[in-house]
Amino acid sequence: MPDDDWTPPLVMLAVDLVIFTLRESALYVLLVERGIEPFQGAWALPGGFLGNGQEDVLAAARRELREEANLDASQLHLEQLGAYGTPDRDPRGRVISVAYLAIAPGLPEPLAGTDAAHASWTPVSDILRGRLRLAFDHDEILGDGLERARSKLEHTALATAFCRETFTINELQEVYEAVWGCPLDLRNFYRKVQAAIGFIVPAGAERRTGKGRPARLFKAGHRTTLHPPLVRPATTTREGNS
DSSP: OOOTTOOOOOOEEEEEEEEEEEETTEEEEEEEEEOSSSSTTOEEOSEEEOOSSSOOHHHHHHHHHHHHHOOOGGGSOOEEEEEEOOTTSOTTSOEEEEEEEEEOSSOOOOOOOTTEEEEEEEEHHHHHTTSSOBSTTHHHHHHHHHHHHHHHHHHBSGGGGGSOSSBOHHHHHHHHHHHHTSOOOHHHHHHHHHHSTTSEEEEEEEEOOSSSSOEEEEEEOSOSBOSSOOOOOTTOOTTTTO
16 A cells, blocks of 8 residues: 655756766867866766756756866767766765766867866776875766776777878777776787778778888778777776876
8 A cells, every 4th residue: 555654755856977088199088177066076976866857868868068168068978977976976965866978089288167176087997096086976877987988899880980081000009008007919909900890991001100110001891880890909998097
């Protein structure tokens, strides 16, 4: 029988964003310095509560990215990463957060706004090595986002988006090393890339990168998914880049 004394619990819904980019052959994540309590002065992923009225969750994520870092989310492919609802994750009460992920090249410098004191691209390695701790449970969310990003490079042609129109195998390998957080053997990497039919194709040119023979140039092929996938080395973990 229904409980006449039952009242629905007060639950607040929020969004958080894990935004990755590559800079100088290293993986960076967008962080904001919180300008208000809780965790005032601490670094966190950009995000916030859904607005009043009929705001959609994805719309809230795009709005928070614009308000907290002045980045245009319409230029990004935001995919839902997961929901986080540990009861004590937020000292303000029962807060469930829906996290979104994007990884994209050429993102501009962020500009802090609303309740963020600063916004910055931060090396992921600083967080993985414990040099920087994030507010709330954002270390966990970041770890999940990193694992998703690494998996995307295994199964999709995303890595070519971080290269120039034509690139060498070594330049493509640097993208994988930055995201996976481990060095790769060039010959083994070349073999795996060539096995993924349609991933990259010869550009019919060469580029001299040192005193040795000129390196062959390639360009992105027609495939968006990789068959077979480029499987990560077994040593790659959530603590990679350390």
